[in-house]
Amino acid sequence: MPVDTAKLHHFLSDLLGTSGVIDDPAGYSRYTTDWAGDRRGDPLLVARPRTTDEVATIVTYCHDQGVPMVVQGGHTGLVGGAQPDAERPELVISLERLSRIRAIDPLNFTISVDAGCVLQAVKDAAAEYDCDFPLSLGAQGSCQIGGNIATNAGGINVLRHGMMRHLVLGLEVVLPDGRVWNAMHALHKDNRGYDLKQLFIGAEGTLGIVTGAVLKLTPRPQATRTALIAVPDVPAALALYGQARRSCCDLLSAFELIPRACLELAFEADPDLPDPLDTAYPVYVLLEVAASGPVDLDAMIGQLFEDGMQAGQILDGVLAGSGVQAERLWQIRERMVEGQQQRGEHLRTDIALPISALSDFFDVASQAVAQHSPKTTVIAYGHIGDGNLHFNLLPPAELELAAKKALLHELESTLFALVDEYHGSISAEHGIGRIKQTPYLAGLAPVERELLEGIKRLVDPDELMNAGRILPRRA
Incomplete structure (x- = not known):
């Protein structure tokens, strides 16, 4: 009608x-x-x-x-x-005008916000009370809390603080029929039956519109140290991660894998961005530790460097001496994403694997791409600490657009088949939406699809809310 x-x-x-x-x-x-x-x-x-x-x-x-x-x-x-x-x-x-910070409780370490609040605004509001909202994304200056919840956003601090799913205590949701489900609870422990809020986190707006949330805060770090470390290869990066996780304990907040090709993309996007080390190395790790108490982070990082060099895991590195220098190191991580975009048509993947399988997958997947298309460039980087690898591909520049799209579609199928072999996921944090719907559905067990469709049919029987995302519209 x-x-x-x-x-x-x-x-x-x-x-x-x-x-x-x-x-x-x-x-x-x-x-x-x-x-x-x-x-x-x-x-x-x-x-x-x-x-x-x-x-x-x-x-x-x-x-x-x-x-x-x-x-x-x-x-x-x-x-x-x-x-x-x-x-x-x-x-x-x-939801861009739903942007109120509703309340902050620094003793309870919670903040209540409208869903349209920009992530950076939430972080700034928390900082005024000597607290931190630990979700950290490259898009935090524009992404909104409602979208972070709808996609179960991850970012660089997942290994320490978890996904968005772990940072939400309460929700306010407008259901597809207009009723409001108000569960803006600020309880850190609440074991009353089904945890309904988890239905809406990661549901991409298909089950309701999140309009408010109660979020967990943490103490604001009093000290942070950021280092860029050169390693010989991906296996060395994984070995270094294991060592860093043990020696830095829960203070390790970020551990990013960045091959040299990614740095080159960052320098293309921002020619004024300095190369942090005098020598170019094949693989780098961007590491960050943070503490809110009297911890000697410099000694901790120094010991990690010493042990890593003795083990052959570390070739070189630089420890940021100031907040400005740390920001420059993180700019590499952000600018390389822009560099991919400037190259035009490319394949973005957002896969998750067991951390122990990352090195083997990196090698096998790179070989598979090279065999299929030797001139395609692999741009693979990611959040090693949570198994999230962005295995992206730049097609040969000389191909016409239609040929690029066809090639990347073939390579995506190859990569996703490998992900299945390694018992991984085709989406670590970006969600399914429309773009990943076909491979997502292909990997669903019949009973899982039946449950998902049943939930959608129960909550939104007329399929009026974000229909066709995650699941196809019913015929």
Whole structure:
């Protein structure tokens, strides 16, 4: 049944005012693309509510009138899950104006926020109370808490603090029929039956719209040390990780694998970025330790360097002497992602493997790519401490766009088949959305798919909310 757009526009304008509705196609561009530049279709309209009540009123109307919806956060997704559908026009519900810090309890180490709060704003608010919200992402200046929850975001500190799923204590969710489920509990221990909030974390907006959250905080680190370490190869990086995890204990907050090709991409994206070491090495590790108590981090890192060099795991390295120098080292990690984007069409993967299998997979997958396409460049890096490897591929530059897409599709199938052999996952933190739906469904056991479809059918029987993401729409 076609949506009466004029009636919808009138309803939204009365509810939100003219500034709360975007109806001009010229203004849609921000709401039709994500960070990667992927685009789907145009929305029916864009609604920009300011409160949970307004979100609930909009969803109730859409439920009653049969209006399909898609919820949006900071437009930093990478799996095509938040763009409006090209085949069935949807109302975009943008949470960009739900941006209040509701409350901070430094003794309970919790912060309550609107889902539209930008991650960096949450971190800044926590810092004012000598606390830290430990989720750390390259996109933290624009991604929103609701999107972090919807995709179960990870980032660089997972090995110490866990995924977003581990950082959420309570949620407020608008269900697909407009009812509000308020579970904004600030309890660190709560064992009353099913933990319903976990249904919505990682569900990519398919089961409801997260409008508020109670998040865990940690004490703000009083000291942080960042080092870039050169190692001979990937096995040495893994061996060094094992040593660092034991010698640094729970103070190890980041351990990133960065091959030399990634540094070259970073320097392409930012020619002013200095090469931290005088000699180019095949593989690097970006390591960070942090403490909020009287711990001698310099001695800890120094001992790790000494032991690693004696074991042949470390060839060279640099320890940041200031916050500015540490930021420059982390800029390498961020700029190399931009460098990939500047190269044009490429394959982004977000796989997870047992940490013990990373080295073998790296070697086997690299050989498989070289055999299939010798001129394709492997750009593989990742969060070693949690088994998340971004095994990305740059196709030969001389190929036409259609040929690049076809080649990368073939190589993706090869990589995902290897991931299955190693009992891994095709998505560590980016989610499924639309882009990864086909390989995701291919790997589902029948009973798992039956359970997932049953949950969706129970919560959103009319398939009006983010339909076609994760699971296909029912025929």
